[in-house]
Amino acid sequence: MADQPEGIRFSQVYLRRADLLADSTRMRNRIAVAIAEAGESSEDLRKFGQRIQSEQGILIGRSSYPYEWPPILKAMDIRDVLDSITTIYNSISGYNGAIQAQRRKAFLDHCRRILSEEQVRYQIDDKGGVHFAVDQEFEAVRISTISGLGASRYNGVRALYDEAFAALDRTPPDGKAALRSAFFATESLFRLIFPSSHQLSSGEIQKHLEPLVNRVYANQKPAINLAQKLVASLKDWIDGAHFYRHEPGDEEPAQPPLELAIYMVSEAGGHLRWLAKLDAMAGALPSP
Incomplete structure (x- = not known):
């Protein structure tokens, strides 16, 4: 024993x-x-x-x-x-x-x-x-994401992502509000990187992010292949989040299952950390 x-x-x-x-x-x-x-x-x-x-x-x-x-x-x-x-x-x-x-x-x-x-x-x-609380891993996602958004440039993004966790703190947890705040945080960061983009959508990702990824990882074929898979994953995440967007005139969607809301907020953390890193790397690239 x-x-x-x-x-x-x-x-x-x-x-x-x-x-x-x-x-x-x-x-x-x-x-x-x-x-x-x-x-x-x-x-x-x-x-x-x-x-x-x-x-x-x-x-x-x-x-x-x-x-x-x-x-x-x-x-x-x-x-x-x-x-x-x-x-x-x-x-x-x-x-x-x-x-x-x-x-x-x-x-x-x-x-x-x-x-x-x-x-x-x-x-x-x-x-x-x-x-x-979900578990230690979920809390670690929150901490690492907030830490990665420490620059004053990201104050608004960080506040929106904090709101996602605040929504999960409610009793009962508000997964719908959490998912929406995580989406708005990601959209806010995307528009900081690409000011000419007016929304976060699969089309805007293809128009703006894919070319940036190709430039950042130029001459690194395995890295480009992996990065484009991550871009595809981000597109899928955006499309999934849109099921819980409330457009004027549409019926308010029901609460998502809590485990799906948790997953979406966790995934947002990964997307935000990567986008913030790309934002920093893009500043060092020569003009296209």
Whole structure:
């Protein structure tokens, strides 16, 4: 057994899921316990309940005792369960600032461990805000893309791509808004590179991007062949995104399946990083 993890619960080792859950009864029960433990008295717990009612606009009834919190969270919508983490975090007090910070950190650490172990698709920032999460790879895409768009020239592009992730942070996630923001970010960068282009479409890609790719990778036949495949992939991505564009007079499309929205936003990250690199490389090319 030397090569097996020690001291970890069976479910955490052998019952890991390939995807992440939108909700979990165990998560709700454990967060209820975390809230109960964050209160040092029945008065604390009563104030927690009052704060949830005033901040979130829901009625929760009695909340002064630990045993009252599991049914409270069981009856909530998932949005209110997640909002409660932030509300409780902001409600935790202390005799001084250091004690308050210590109590708040202990509550966040407890809740973070719960979300991780129960394999739900949320994560918590350092100020108690709860955000949508897919997996570490998806988060890495976001970070690397934003880093690659650090120049002030790309401020608008970066803001639009951030909006895509903000849409996925909503409860429930708004995949349609995320996909559209990712598209507009890509279109914005494309038009920065090619000011004479008025929109992002397969035709405009063929007209502007393909010739640039041929110039950038001139005399590198394998590179040109690969780059043109990437151009074709970008065309397909654009055509797919257009199914969720809302044109005036057309019926508003339904939400895309979440896994497709996530895939499209991830693919946008790759396209944005490559286009930004091409933008920099184009500036070093001699005039055609």
